[in-house]
Amino acid sequence: MIIKILGPGCRNCHTLEERTRQALSRLGRDAEISVVTDYAEIARYGVMRTPGLVVDEDVVVAGKVPTVGDLAELLSAR
Structure with missing residues (x-):
């Protein structure tokens, strides 16, 4: 499983x-797990409001x- 956290690094x-x-x-x-902070890459996923989670x-x-x-429920389905 490859997970990406999309966002500028906010809280x-x-x-x-x-x-x-934890989940x-x-x-x-x-x-x-990787963190994507590049706005152009975040926009390519169609995410206009962060944070975003890509699985x-x-x-x-x-x-x-x-x-x-x-999150555990969401991830267990994958």
Whole structure:
């Protein structure tokens, strides 16, 4: 699983990354996580409000920070 956190590096972006890591830990799964801060690359994903979460090149979250439970549910379906 390849996960990208999209955003300028704001507090919400860091919170989304931390919660994503917690959700993966809860599920006992590993993933490659990277942070994308380049606005042009973020725009290529069609994300106009950050933070964004991309899983295996699919945008699954944009403009909000889900709970760890919601993220675990979302990631377990993949």
